[in-house]
Amino acid sequence: MSALLGFDGARRRSRWPVVIACVLLLVTVFGPLWPTSPSATDLDHMREGPSWAHPFGTDDTGRCVLARLINGARSTIGTSLVGVALAAAIGIALGALAGMRRGVVDRIVLQAIEVFVCFPTLLLLLAIGACFGSSPMAVVAAFAATMWPSFARSVRGELLSLREREFVATARDLGVRGFALFRGHLWPSLRGQAAVVAAFCMAHAIVAESTLSFLGIGPGVQAGSWGSVLAQGKADAHLWVWHLWVFPGALIAGSVWCCHALADRFRWREV
Amino acid sequence: MLRWSLLRILWACVSLLGVTFVTFLVLDLAPIDRAALEVAKRTEHVESSAGSDRDVALARLRIRYGLVDAVTLQPVPVIRRYGTWLSNAARFRFCGPGEDPVEWQARLLRAVPVSLLLGSLALVLALAIGIPLGAWLGMRTGSRADRMASGTMFVVAGLPDVLVATLLLLWFAGPVFDWFPASGLMSDGEASGWLAALLDRAHHLVLPVVVMAIGPILLIVRFLRESVARTSAMPFAQNLEAWGFEPAQRRRRVLRAALSPLATLTGSLLPMLVAGSIVVETVFSIEGVGRLAWAAVQSQDHAMVMAVTLGMSATTLAGFVLSDLLHRAVDPRVRLAA
Numbered sequence: 001m002s003a004l005l006g007f008d009g010a011r012r013r014s015r016w017p018v019v020i021a022c023v024l025l026l027v028t029v030f031g032p033l034w035p036t037s038p039s040a041t042d043l044d045h046m047r048e049g050p051s052w053a054h055p056f057g058t059d060d061t062g063r064c065v066l067a068r069l070i071n072g073a074r075s076t077i078g079t080s081l082v083g084v085a086l087a088a089a090i091g092i093a094l095g096a097l098a099g100m101r102r103g104v105v106d107r108i109v110l111q112a113i114e115v116f117v118c119f120p121t122l123l124l125l126l127a128i129g130a131c132f133g134s135s136p137m138a139v140v141a142a143f144a145a146t147m148w149p150s151f152a153r154s155v156r157g158e159l160l161s162l163r164e165r166e167f168v169a170t171a172r173d174l175g176v177r178g179f180a181l182f183r184g185h186l187w188p189s190l191r192g193q194a195a196v197v198a199a200f201c202m203a204h205a206i207v208a209e210s211t212l213s214f215l216g217i218g219p220g221v222q223a224g225s226w227g228s229v230l231a232q233g234k235a236d237a238h239l240w241v242w243h244l245w246v247f248p249g250a251l252i253a254g255s256v257w258c259c260h261a262l263a264d265r266f267r268w269r270e271v
Numbered sequence: 272m273l274r275w276s277l278l279r280i281l282w283a284c285v286s287l288l289g290v291t292f293v294t295f296l297v298l299d300l301a302p303i304d305r306a307a308l309e310v311a312k313r314t315e316h317v318e319s320s321a322g323s324d325r326d327v328a329l330a331r332l333r334i335r336y337g338l339v340d341a342v343t344l345q346p347v348p349v350i351r352r353y354g355t356w357l358s359n360a361a362r363f364r365f366c367g368p369g370e371d372p373v374e375w376q377a378r379l380l381r382a383v384p385v386s387l388l389l390g391s392l393a394l395v396l397a398l399a400i401g402i403p404l405g406a407w408l409g410m411r412t413g414s415r416a417d418r419m420a421s422g423t424m425f426v427v428a429g430l431p432d433v434l435v436a437t438l439l440l441l442w443f444a445g446p447v448f449d450w451f452p453a454s455g456l457m458s459d460g461e462a463s464g465w466l467a468a469l470l471d472r473a474h475h476l477v478l479p480v481v482v483m484a485i486g487p488i489l490l491i492v493r494f495l496r497e498s499v500a501r502t503s504a505m506p507f508a509q510n511l512e513a514w515g516f517e518p519a520q521r522r523r524r525v526l527r528a529a530l531s532p533l534a535t536l537t538g539s540l541l542p543m544l545v546a547g548s549i550v551v552e553t554v555f556s557i558e559g560v561g562r563l564a565w566a567a568v569q570s571q572d573h574a575m576v577m578a579v580t581l582g583m584s585a586t587t588l589a590g591f592v593l594s595d596l597l598h599r600a601v602d603p604r605v606r607l608a609a
Contacts, residue, residue: 114291118587120551120580123564124297127576130303130568207431211550214433215565218313227433234437234554245441249434257429 016260024255027070028077036067037222047241055126059232068224075213075225077255080205081134083143088198090144092150092190096182098152099159103123107238109156112228113149121146125208129217136219139209146208147201158190192266199263210252226252272599279595279607283588290584291360291577295353298573356577365578373430378563379578383545386552386559390544392476393483397540400484401491402533406526408492409499420492428489436554443478451478454556479555481547487540494536495529502529518526540593542587 036054042062050057056065098109125142132138162168163186171185210227212218212232221228226248233245335338337352359365366375408417430438444453456475502508503525511521549561560579567575 036554041396111285112290114282114286114588114591118292118584118591119287120564120587121581123296123568123576123580123583126293126549126565126568127297130571131298203429207433210431211433215549215553230433230437234440239446240441240445245437250437252431252434253429256431257425259428260425 014261014265017258017265018242019138020254020258021262023259024073028073028081031070031073034067036064038067038071039063047236047239047244049243055060056247057241059229059244060241063224065229065243069226069247069251071225072226072229073251074258075219075223076206076209076227076252078267079139079219080143080209082141082200084147084201084205086140086192087113087147087201088142088151091148092155092251093195094148095152095155095188099163100182100186109152113152116145116149119146122211125212126215126217129212139218141204143205143208144177147205150197151194151203154193155190158193159186162186163190166228168180194256195266199259201268203263204254206252206259206271275599276596279592283592287581287585288357291357291581292353294577294580295356296349298571298576299349299589301353301571313445341521360577360581365581366574368461368586370574371574375574378575382560382563383559385557386545386561388558389476389479389483389548389551389557392480394487394540394543396480396484397487398537401488402495402530404488405492405495406529409496410503410522411528412463412496412500415550424489424492427485430485432482432486432548432550433554435485436478436551439482440480440554451475456557479548479551482551482554483543487543488541491533491536498532499525499529532598533595534601535594538590542583542592545582545586 041065042058044062045054045058046062047060048054048058048062054064054066056069059065059068079117094112096110098106124146125139128138128142168185170179171181172234176184209225210230213221213225213227214231216231218225229248230245230252233241233248236244291551330339337347338357339346362374366372406418408420411417440453446450452475456472505528507528508521508525511524516524546558548559549565551557552559552561553565560582562581564576566572567579
């Protein structure tokens with residue numbers, strides 16, 4: 001664990017982030033197979049601390065916190081992952097278009113980037129969450145809308161310097177054009193940077209989803225998203241129900257750290 | 272330079288139009304019938320309501336919201352409704368149809384100073400901690416202190432606002448250490464004297480301001496640390512050493528050169544002055560712009576959401592333009608390259 005939280009050098013060489021990311025992915029995919037129901041209430045065992053039956057304790061209506069968190073991974077990690085993937089697809093495509101075509105296309109994409117960058121992100125997420133209700137696709141679309149500019153900007157910036165390099169000029173002289181040029185000669189130099197951006201966006205998305213469900217908006221509230229469990233811990237602050245905020249808090253912070261560490265790792269590999 | 276600045280501002284205005292249009296579309300495309308919501312809210316109080324009454328009320332509200340044309344009763348296209356909003360906004364008429372402009376403005380004017388106070392205190396705190404710490408770390412990169420700070424910042428950067436706010440609230444305003452008040456900006460009841468009132472205010476502000484300052488502190492420390500480290504490795508810094516300058520004099524010259532890019536960073540931090548923080552204001556029950564915006568989103572108060580979005584994105588854009596201008600003013604290389 002010290003490797004994950006330790007200093008720059010140790011962190012970059014550590015395998016922990018990869019292991020944690022794999023575990024989180026497995027939980028996200030197979031979470032609904034967990035035997036305990038996340039929505040079964042048990043009014044005889046409300047706000048009970050960890051026990052064998054409920055390793056993370058129970059919440060204010062006696063639901064098993066562990067089952068809720070495991071099922072909530074799908075709404076926290078799942079929507080974030082799909083949203084970031086969509087943002088990456090849109091952002092890389094538009095960034096590549098702007099960087100390779102220049103001219104009017106470049107101008108339009110730059111303008112679109114500025115529009116979406118200066119949005120009050122959380123407000124947009126809230127508006128989409130409130131207007132389109134509990135549909136996970138609305139949150140995914142919101143993530144894609146707010147995060148594609150990061151990808152587009154980084155890809156465009158890299159392309160501007162890459163296109164001046166000799167190997168690109170050589171390929172172009174040999175007749176490689178358009179998508180083939182991008183796929184075969186430019187993308188291999190871009191993907192490291194794109195992976196770094198993706199890892200940071202993933203961290204942002206996890207934070208944003210937790211914030212949304214903490215505020216009680218979006219599909220995660222029913223599903224037991226990590227932010228909604230944290231919100232219960234906050235609501236019961238006066239009762240000091242520690243397991244209602246320690247476990248979701250650790251999961252949120254842990255997955256964000258994991259994303260940051262992965263970003264460090266990608267960047268280090270790239271340099 | 273003047274031409275460039277004017278063009279930059281012009282493009283920023285285009286972006287602002289884009290932002291308002293996208294927000295308008297998002298609110299408009301929502302599968303929620305505002306007129307039906309409003310009618311349902313009204314009929315809650317009045318028990319019996321005949322079907323035709325309801326239809327009339329619905330039609331009236333739709334006309335008032337500008338959703339259908341008053342004469343032909345046909346739905347008005349989105350573009351035309353956006354045009355109506357835009358022409359009202361250009362004349363600074365932001366409040367919704369059928370609302371009292373004075374009362375509407377009062378709502379906004381109650382929230383803005385609160386967010387302004389929180390934001391400016393957080394910004395000052397962030398600069399006061401971030402600048403010395405970043406410069407200090409930049410002078411000794413690779414040292415023990417630097418590595419410790421790097422590890423600490425990595426840990427803190429992983430904690431979202433929601434979590435930090437909740438944790439601080441639970442620890443310092445709850446059963447463990449009851450040091451700070453958990454909610455609001457002042458205690459109930461009359462404070463005796465202005466000093467007591469001021470202290471009471473400050474007491475309430477500590478936790479929210481700390482939560483809001485953490486993000487900017489990390490940003491400033493990282494930025495400045497790198498800037499100072501890069502500047503001290505520059506040839507001119509080595510020259511100073513070769514010429515036999517005292518370490519203190521060398522440090523002063525390096526710092527002066529390294530601090531100038533900070534102007535651009537501060538420009539991009541400007542929005543936090545007015546934007547308020549939805550999370551911090553919700554957790555600590557403070558009635559600022561963030562809460563206002565959130566309440567507006569929840570109650571489908573389109574006029575307020577549009578106004579707040581416009582205000583926030585205008586400030587963000589102003590910050591961008593300002594930092595671009597400062598960047599060019601401070602760094603001659605940018606100007607020459609263009």
